[in-house]
Amino acid sequence: MKTFIEQLINGLSLGSIYALIALGYTMVYGIMKLINFAHGDIYMVGAFTGFFASTYLHLGFVPSLLLAMLVSLILGVTIERVAYRPLRDKSKISILITAIGVSLLLENGGIILLSPQVRTYPQIFKQHMYSFFNGIITISNQQIVIFVVSIIMMVGLQLIIYKTKIGKAMRAVSTDPDAAKLMGVNVDRTVSFTFAIGSALAAVAGVLVGIYYNSIDPLMGIMPGLKAFIAAVLGGIGIIPGAMVGGLLMGVIEALVSGYGSSLYRDGVSFAILIIILLIKPTGLFGKNVREKV
Amino acid sequence: MSLLSIKDVSIDFGGIKALIDVNIELEKGSLTGLIGPNGAGKSTVFNIITGIYKPTSGKVIFDGKNVSTKPYNNTKLGIARTFQNIRLFKNLTVLDNVKIAEHIHVQYGLLSSFIQHKKYLDGEKSQNIEAMNLLKIFNLDKHALNLAKNLPYGEQRRLEIARALATKPKLLLLDEPAAGMNPQETKELTDTIRFIRDKFDITILLIEHDMSLVMDLCEDIYVMNYGKIIAHGTPDEIKRNPEVIAAYLGEESPDESEILSIEGGA
Amino acid sequence: MKQILKNRLLIFIGLFAIYGIIQILLSTNILNDYYEINIVLMGINIILAVSLNLINGFTGQFSLGHAGFMSIGAYTSAIITYKLGLSFPLALLVGGISAGIAGILIGIPSLRLKGDYLAITTLGFGEIIRVIFLNTEYVGGASGLSGIPKYTNWTWVFWMAVITVVLIRNFINSSYGRCCVAIREDETAAESMGINTTFYKTLAFTIGAFFAGIGGALYAHNFYIIQPETFNFMKSFDILTMVVLGGLGSITGSILSAIFLTFVYAVLQDYAALRMVIYSLLLIIVMLFRPEGLMGTREFSLKKLFKKGDESSEFTVN
Numbered sequence: 001m002k003t004f005i006e007q008l009i010n011g012l013s014l015g016s017i018y019a020l021i022a023l024g025y026t027m028v029y030g031i032m033k034l035i036n037f038a039h040g041d042i043y044m045v046g047a048f049t050g051f052f053a054s055t056y057l058h059l060g061f062v063p064s065l066l067l068a069m070l071v072s073l074i075l076g077v078t079i080e081r082v083a084y085r086p087l088r089d090k091s092k093i094s095i096l097i098t099a100i101g102v103s104l105l106l107e108n109g110g111i112i113l114l115s116p117q118v119r120t121y122p123q124i125f126k127q128h129m130y131s132f133f134n135g136i137i138t139i140s141n142q143q144i145v146i147f148v149v150s151i152i153m154m155v156g157l158q159l160i161i162y163k164t165k166i167g168k169a170m171r172a173v174s175t176d177p178d179a180a181k182l183m184g185v186n187v188d189r190t191v192s193f194t195f196a197i198g199s200a201l202a203a204v205a206g207v208l209v210g211i212y213y214n215s216i217d218p219l220m221g222i223m224p225g226l227k228a229f230i231a232a233v234l235g236g237i238g239i240i241p242g243a244m245v246g247g248l249l250m251g252v253i254e255a256l257v258s259g260y261g262s263s264l265y266r267d268g269v270s271f272a273i274l275i276i277i278l279l280i281k282p283t284g285l286f287g288k289n290v291r292e293k294v
Numbered sequence: 295m296s297l298l299s300i301k302d303v304s305i306d307f308g309g310i311k312a313l314i315d316v317n318i319e320l321e322k323g324s325l326t327g328l329i330g331p332n333g334a335g336k337s338t339v340f341n342i343i344t345g346i347y348k349p350t351s352g353k354v355i356f357d358g359k360n361v362s363t364k365p366y367n368n369t370k371l372g373i374a375r376t377f378q379n380i381r382l383f384k385n386l387t388v389l390d391n392v393k394i395a396e397h398i399h400v401q402y403g404l405l406s407s408f409i410q411h412k413k414y415l416d417g418e419k420s421q422n423i424e425a426m427n428l429l430k431i432f433n434l435d436k437h438a439l440n441l442a443k444n445l446p447y448g449e450q451r452r453l454e455i456a457r458a459l460a461t462k463p464k465l466l467l468l469d470e471p472a473a474g475m476n477p478q479e480t481k482e483l484t485d486t487i488r489f490i491r492d493k494f495d496i497t498i499l500l501i502e503h504d505m506s507l508v509m510d511l512c513e514d515i516y517v518m519n520y521g522k523i524i525a526h527g528t529p530d531e532i533k534r535n536p537e538v539i540a541a542y543l544g545e546e547s548p549d550e551s552e553i554l555s556i557e558g559g560a
Numbered sequence: 561m562k563q564i565l566k567n568r569l570l571i572f573i574g575l576f577a578i579y580g581i582i583q584i585l586l587s588t589n590i591l592n593d594y595y596e597i598n599i600v601l602m603g604i605n606i607i608l609a610v611s612l613n614l615i616n617g618f619t620g621q622f623s624l625g626h627a628g629f630m631s632i633g634a635y636t637s638a639i640i641t642y643k644l645g646l647s648f649p650l651a652l653l654v655g656g657i658s659a660g661i662a663g664i665l666i667g668i669p670s671l672r673l674k675g676d677y678l679a680i681t682t683l684g685f686g687e688i689i690r691v692i693f694l695n696t697e698y699v700g701g702a703s704g705l706s707g708i709p710k711y712t713n714w715t716w717v718f719w720m721a722v723i724t725v726v727l728i729r730n731f732i733n734s735s736y737g738r739c740c741v742a743i744r745e746d747e748t749a750a751e752s753m754g755i756n757t758t759f760y761k762t763l764a765f766t767i768g769a770f771f772a773g774i775g776g777a778l779y780a781h782n783f784y785i786i787q788p789e790t791f792n793f794m795k796s797f798d799i800l801t802m803v804v805l806g807g808l809g810s811i812t813g814s815i816l817s818a819i820f821l822t823f824v825y826a827v828l829q830d831y832a833a834l835r836m837v838i839y840s841l842l843l844i845i846v847m848l849f850r851p852e853g854l855m856g857t858r859e860f861s862l863k864k865l866f867k868k869g870d871e872s873s874e875f876t877v878n
Contacts, residue, residue, distance in 0.1 A: 035676045083844055087851075092675050093622050094851045097804055100797060101843030108836035116833070229680065264702075268691030271684035278681050279669050344752060369754030377752075383745035385857065393735070394742045398754035400735040407734030408727050414734060415564065421735065461754055 005137055007259035008252060013143045013212060015251020016150035020205035021228030022235070022243035023157065024076075024198025030174040030238035031194045033092060037099035038079060039202060040225015041106035046072040046203025047216045048114060054122045061124050065149075068207050069200040076199025077192050085188070103225075110218030118217045121210035146208050153204055154244060157197065161240065166193050174238065223267065227254070230274040236284030245285065297322045297497050298465055303342060303352030312338045313349070314521045320465070325491050325498045327508040330518035331541060336501045337378060339518075340467050343499075344368050344375055357464060370398055372464035376454040376471060378501075384443035388434055388453055391442050392425040395460035425460065431493075432456045432486070448479045452486070459494060466490075468500040472507050480504060484511050509533070517541065579718050586714055596714065597782070598826040603717030604778050605818040607724045609802035610811055611771035614728050616800070617808035617857075618737070619764040620744025621671060622679045626772050626799045628666075628686030629659040631791035633773025634780035635699055638708045641781065648711040652720070652777045659773025660766050662689070667765035671758065683793050693788040704787030705780075712782035720778060724771045729811055731767065740764045744809075794836075801839045805846055807853030812860040817853075 021043050028036045049071040053064035083102050087095045128141045161167035169190045172180040181187050209224070210216050231250040235242025250270065257269045277284060300318040304311065313335050320326055328336050341347040343354055345365045354361045361368050374395075383391050402417035429435040432452045437445060442453060451471060458466055471487070472480045484507055491498050502508045508515060509529045517525040517532060519541040525532055532538055582599065585591045591599070612626045637655035640646045670681045699705055731737045739760045742750040751757050780786045802821050806813030821839070828835040846853060 035680060083848070086848055090851060094847045096622070096676050096679060097800070098844050098847040100800070101840045101847065104797060104836055104840035105844065108833040108840065111833040112837065226683075233680075262695070264695050265691060268688050268695075271687050271691075274684045275670070275681055275688075278673055278677055282673065282677060346748075346751075364756070365751040366754045366756045369752060375752055377749065381746050381749035381752075383742050383749065385745060386741065390738060390741075394738050394750070394755070395753045397735045397739055402735070404734075404736055407736055408730050410730050417735070457753070 002136060003259060007255045009137070009139055009143060010259075011252030011255030012248060013146045013251070014255060015231075015248035016146050017205045017209055017212070017247075018224065018228045018231045018250050019244045019247025020150060020153060020201045020208075021224060022231040022247040023154075023240065024202050025229050026232040026235070026237055026240060026243040027170070027194050027198050029232065030240075031170060031177075031191055032084070032088070032095075034084065034095050034099065035229060036084075036198075037096070037225075038102040038106055039198065040221035040223075040228065041103050041110070042072050042076050042079075042199045042221070043202035043206045043209075043224065044110065044216070044218060044221035045075055045106065045206070046199075047206030047210045047220065048110075048119075048218075049203065050207035050210055051119055051121055051216055054124055061145075064124075065204060065207050068203040072199040072203035072206070073196045076195040076202075080192060080195040085191075107219055107222065114218050116218060118215050121214045121216060123214070124211055142212050146212060149204060149208060153201060157201070157240070160197065166190065170194055227270050230270055230277075233274060233282075233284055234277055236287030239284070239286045242284055242286040296320060297357060298343065298499075299355050300339070300343070301353045301355065303349045303354060305338060305342065305347060306350040312521050313342070315352070316518075316521075316523055318516055318523070320497055320499060321514075322497055323491070323495065324514055325487070325512050326500070327512035327515045328499060328501045328518065329503070329505070329508055329515060330524075334518040335521040336518055337469060338521075340375060340469055340501065343465075343467060344373060369461050369463075372462075373467065374458035374461045374463035374465070375467035376451075376458055376469055378469040378473065380450050380454055382442040382450060382454060382457070385441060387439050388429065388442055388445065389422070389425055389438040391453060391457050392428055392460045393421050395457045396421050396424060398461055428456050428460055431490075448475055451475065451483070455486070455490070459490065463496060465497045465499065468498065468502075470501055470503060472502060472504045480507055483507075487511060575722055579715075582718075583714060598822060599714060600712060600717045600778075600782055601825070602819050602822040603714075603721040604712075604775050604782070605799075605802060605822050606721045606815050607771055607775040607778070608799045609806065609814040609818040610725055610728055611768040611775070612799050613803045613806070613808065613811065613814045614732070614740075614764055614771075615768040616803055617810070617814075618732055618744065619740040619761060621761055621765065622675060623682040623765070623768075624679045624793060624796050624800065625666065625682030625684075625686035625689075626768075627791040627793060627795035628682075628689040629662060629769040629772035630776035630779065630795065631689060631693060631786075631788070632659040632662050633776030634786045634791070635693060635705070635776075636773075637777035638705050638780045638786060639699070641711065642705065642708045648716075648781065651711075651781070652774055655777030655780075656770045656773040659776065660770035663766040663769025664762060667762040667769075668758075671761040671765060683796065686791075686793055686796055690788045690792055693791075700787075702788065704785055704790075706785040708780050708784055708786065710781060710784060712778045717778055720774060724774065725811060725815065728767070728771070732811070736760070736763070741809075798839070801843055803853075805842055805853055807855035807857065809857035810853065810855035810859055813853055813855030813858075816855070816860070 021039065024039050025036060028034060028039070046068045049068040050064045053059045053067045059067065079102055083098050084095055087098060125141050125145060129138050130141070131138045161170060169180070169185045170193065172183065172185050173187055173190045177187055227250055228247065231246035232243045234249060235244070235246030253273065254266055254270065257266050296319045298318070298320040300316055303313055303316045305313045316339065318339070328339060330336055338347065342349055343361065345361055345363050345368045348363045356368070356371055356373060359371065361371070383394060400417065401420065402411070402413040406413040426435055426438060429438055432455065434449060434453055434456060437449065442450065445453060455468065455471065468487070472483055475483060487498065488511065490496070500512070512529065515527065515529060515532045516523055517538050524541060525535045525538045527535065586596055608626060608630060612623065615621055615623045633655035636658040637651035640651035640654050641648055666682070666685045670678060670685065673681055693699055694702055732741070739750065739755045742753065742755060743757050743760055747757055802818045803814055805821065806815070806817035824838060825835060828838070
């Protein structure tokens with residue numbers, strides 16, 4: 001029981017991080033029907049910005065986080081502008097290939113610029129364990145930070161999407177881009193804004209992962225990126241609460257597989273989940289079926 | 295004897311009834327029209343016949359058999375179709391478009407393809423000959439090696455019909471064959487359709503908005519509105535049917551001359 | 561008919577000349593071992609790129625799992641020669657067949673999906689295959705199999721590449737291959753023409769997987785060691801780059817770009833990251849400025865080059 005709860009808390013921490021990344025995938029997919037393969041690498045850039053901000057600029061947690069969000073946001077918007085926008089009316093496959101290209105560019109460019117070595121993240125929060133119910137539940141202050149920051153971000157996102165004008169534009173474009181355009185929505189600006197928010201959230205995930213696992217490297221975005229994508233599909237791609245739930249579920253499943261089975265199978269299990277979902281209910285847990293018009 | 299009978303077919307798309315108790319009988323060798331306002335369910339009827347949609351209730355019997363829910367099986371049974379929004383293989387040559395449709399009658403196996411055995415060479419030759427003969431009928435033979443997407447609109451429509459015929463069907467379904475054509479092209483199309491019915495000895499069901507074409511061409515007409523068949527009869531009967539006039543023009547102007555002037559639908 | 565036989569003979573003489581010249585250069589050591597390794601690699605990459613092009617370019621089913629099929633061919637063939645001590649030709653065949661069977665098993669469920677969903681699913685299957693090898697002690701787990709006998713040489717690679725290219729080309733030029741291309745162009749229309757799309761997608765996928773398996777088998781018997789890590793999805797991206805650069809739907813394009821990118825690979829062997837940066841820029845630039853790749857769906861042909869070939873000979877009817 002104790003290990004189970006321990007793994008559950010680990011899974012929820014990891015899952016919150018997946019959820020933050022998954023939100024970016026799901027928003028971009030919702031608005032452009034594109035799997036942004038480079039999203040995991042934007043998360044990596046966020047983690048590195050946070051690392052440099054706290055190690056060399058000696059900034060505190062919140063300023064480092066904000067700087068990481070800003071850098072990733074600019075990167076995300078630039079990528080969309082340069083690499084995806086010219087292809088928006090071309091086949092989906094050509095944007096997908098471009099996205100794979102951008103992803104490889106960030107990873108390998110990262111290796112060249114930052115060296116492939118693993119960096120140790122500074123201990124922004126000295127680890128401290130809190131114990132409840134006679135030690136049945138133990139939780140670290142880092143995990144608490146992850147939960148608190150994730151919740152703030154998710155609530156913030158909901159407010160943006162449902163309470164602001166740009167949020168309304170995002171919902172309009174994701175329902176029907178052509179109709180939205182006719183109604184006077186600036187589609188280009190809305191897409192840019194979506195990339196901005198998604199990338200900033202990925203940066204938050206990057207900084208949190210740095211704090212949680214203490215180590216970062218230029219290829220760190222590949223696997224979490226794929227898993228967050230799986231989380232988005234699991235919840236129903238394009239659906240924001242789906243990405244949150246999917247992310248948490250993925251984290252928990254993965255922690256339980258590592259805890260009880262073999263960690264070597266961990267990645268295999270994630271992909272098995274993806275395949276099962278796509279084959280049985282491709283629209284995900286929260287999705288509705290849509291019929292193709294002939 | 296009837297080649298196709300649709301019996302009490304209804305279909306439901308998540309609560310929306312697209313077809314309600316539709317009954318259609320097609321005699322062998324007949325040329326039948328299916329008309330009705332936009333959204334009446336005409337294309338849905340085609341999609342049911344070809345097996346793209348499965349009816350919620352009712353049966354479709356073709357040549358004594360239930361139609362399959364797999365479109366490719368129905369093509370093998372002898373049902374071919376064209377599409378409302380032309381669906382050619384755009385980046386392939388006109389000849390290849392027709393040869394692809396000939397595939398269900400292919401005379402060589404996969405293994406002879408791999409080694410380009412004599413069977414393959416002979417089979418390809420006869421496919422080419424058949425395809426070119428078909429293209430000649432539609433006056434498209436001079437474009438055989440052009441890409442389908444480079445044909446003018448009217449010729450694309452004709453190629454789609456030629457391609458459908460290459461499957462050697464017993465029943466040909468034409469979905470708005472005259473859409474987007476000028477009167478001259480429509481006139482030629484009318485002649486072509488009559489010609490292929492006689493030449494290929496097949497049964498034709500066509501959806502069309504162009505009333506003059508339907509009235510001129512079809513011996514038998516079904517009229518649909520809101521997912522139901524509201525009238526069935528000869529062109530003359532349909533012209534006088536008050537329900538049809540109401541469906542097209544609204545209740546207050548039951549003037550038969552106006553129904554003839556409707557072109558292109560809403 | 562006579563014309564066809566004459567053409568075939570000419571092609572064969574041409575191929576034999578290429579084979580012979582390089583064989584002489586290799587055996588007289590004018591081209592040393594370093595060249596041999598890279599020339600062999602070019603051949604393997606041609607097999608991989610052309611077979612992936614059948615799936616992605618001709619049939620239009622975007623797969624990112626080619627490295628998975630390659631690994632199945634590599635591992636099973638290594639088991640045949642290294643573990644069981646059987647012959648190399650048998651190993652090639654078994655490698656290809658097992659990859660082909662995997663292609664059927666993976667293709668049937670996943671080919672119902674389209675576009676990017678199919679891409680990510682095949683990527684997932686490729687990774688699952690890798691995880692399975694990673695956890696199988698019999699094939700060495702993470703450290704892989706080492707000590708695989710070196711049977712792959714110029715002769716094997718050249719003729720296997722020729723066979724792959726010829727068979728896939730013949731397939732594409734047949735009624736069966738045209739069905740696959742029809743599916744790429746418009747799946748609904750293809751189905752209405754009597755084409756069982758699931759069957760033909762799976763067929764193309766299986767043929768592609770079979771040759772990827774052969775490529776993997778040749779790879780395993782060239783490099784002494786194979787590890788699961790060699791066949792991760794980055795390898796699939798490598799092959800994809802060749803196909804995209806050459807042109808989705810052009811066999812000669814795939815051949816040329818496989819040769820070119822293997823050359824880049826050889827030059828930048830010690831700078832893996834730089835090589836990948838170049839690959840990634842190629843992908844982006846090709847997509848932005850020439851999405852159809854170098855060759856588009858066209859084929860390079862000597863006949864057209866010399867303009868003496870009778871273009872219409874294949875089409876003359878009546």
